[in-house]
Amino acid sequence: MNKKYTLITGASGGLGSAFAHCCARLNRNLILIALPGSAIKKMGEELSRFYQVDIKVFEFDLTDRPSFDAHVEMISRNFSIDFLINNAGMGGTVSMLDCAPKVIDKIIQLNIGCTALLTRQLLPLLLEHDRSFVLNIASMAAFSPIAYKTVYPASKAFVSSFSLGLREEMQDRGVSVSVAYPGPIMTNSNTSQRILLQGYKGRLGLFSTMDLANRILRQTLAGRATIVPGWWNRMNQKLMGLIPPTIKVRLISGAIKRELQLTH
Numbered sequence: 001m002n003k004k005y006t007l008i009t010g011a012s013g014g015l016g017s018a019f020a021h022c023c024a025r026l027n028r029n030l031i032l033i034a035l036p037g038s039a040i041k042k043m044g045e046e047l048s049r050f051y052q053v054d055i056k057v058f059e060f061d062l063t064d065r066p067s068f069d070a071h072v073e074m075i076s077r078n079f080s081i082d083f084l085i086n087n088a089g090m091g092g093t094v095s096m097l098d099c100a101p102k103v104i105d106k107i108i109q110l111n112i113g114c115t116a117l118l119t120r121q122l123l124p125l126l127l128e129h130d131r132s133f134v135l136n137i138a139s140m141a142a143f144s145p146i147a148y149k150t151v152y153p154a155s156k157a158f159v160s161s162f163s164l165g166l167r168e169e170m171q172d173r174g175v176s177v178s179v180a181y182p183g184p185i186m187t188n189s190n191t192s193q194r195i196l197l198q199g200y201k202g203r204l205g206l207f208s209t210m211d212l213a214n215r216i217l218r219q220t221l222a223g224r225a226t227i228v229p230g231w232w233n234r235m236n237q238k239l240m241g242l243i244p245p246t247i248k249v250r251l252i253s254g255a256i257k258r259e260l261q262l263t264h
Contacts, residue, residue: 003054004129005079007031009062009118010088012038015137015182018213019085020044024051026217031056031079033071033088062088062118063109072121081125082132086115086159089137091152093260104151111155116162126175134170134177135220136163140233142181143240147253148260167225178220180227181237182212 006023010016012034020032024047034040036059044057056079060067075081089111092103115136126132141149142156163179170177212229219227228234240248 003029003080004082005029005031005054005056006083006085007033007075007079007081007122008085008087009033009114012040012043015209015213016085016087017043018209019087019217020047021210022213022217023083024048024053024055027051027053028083029054031058031075031081033058033060033062035059035061062114063106068114068117072118076121076125079125080128081122082129084119084122084126084134086118086134086136088114089139089155091139091141091149091155093148093256095148095260096150099151107151107155111152112158115159119162119166123170123175127173130174132175133220134163134166134175135216136177136179138163138179138181140181140183140228140237143237144245144252145249146256147249148256164225176220176223178224178227180216180220180229181233182216182229183233183236 006028008016008019008023008030011020011030011032016034020030020043023030030044030047030053032040032044032055034057038059040057040059044055047053048055058071058075060071062068090107091111092099092107119134119136126134136159138159139153139156141153142160144153146153160179160181163177167177167179215229216227228237240252243251
């Protein structure tokens with residue numbers, strides 16, 4: 001139990017994989033969680049060999065409650081964790097009428113339920129250290145309701161509120177809680193296509209996943225409460241804060257509607 005670990009959810013690809021690479025480079029031992037059937041084991045072996053850190057890999061569905069409870073209990077019993085990165089999440093662009101109820105349920109379970117529950121379950125471990133960290137991944141979408149996404153921005157607004165409330169609660173206990181609001185990330189071909197369809201403005205807030213992970217980690221470990229990576233995203237956040245909510249949601253949703261029309 002002498003080794004300290006950083007636990008990362010959604011670690012097999014995209015931003016989660018980048019966090020794993022960046023943390024390994026910082027000489028941090030890792031616990032990586034990903035869905036079954038991912039390439040997480042191979043990635044873990046390569047990172048361990050290259051950076052000479054200890055890496056444990058667990059493949060299970062965070063929204064499968066019996067599996068979640070069993071794995072988290074086992075991890076809590078066997079590992080010392082001083083950094084939790086709640087990265088796993090899901091969304092989608094579709095009208096509410098066309099969105100399957102099971103998809104809505106999955107978004108709520110993963111983005112909201114698992115973030116809150118895993119944080120709660122691991123807090124006692126985090127409190128065992130003089131200094132520990134929680135990083136929750138929200139989104140620029142947390143700053144406004146968005147039609148045709150609907151549930152996703154609402155779930156990320158929860159992540160934002162939850163993180164800042166917990167930060168206040170933990171401020172004198174040695175646990176630094178940060179929340180990051182990345183803009184669009186080119187994590188897969190579908191997401192990349194949607195970003196590119198938005199043209200120049202859609203690409204302004206973009207970073208490579210590795211660059212984004214580096215920026216977010218650096219500010220998290222410095223104890224920053226809220227992290228909005230990139231000048232364009234920060235300016236966008238400030239401008240959106242000046243626009244009345246009803247106009248803001250119409251402007252943003254109009255862009256999403258046009259994007260949907262272009263992809264169908």
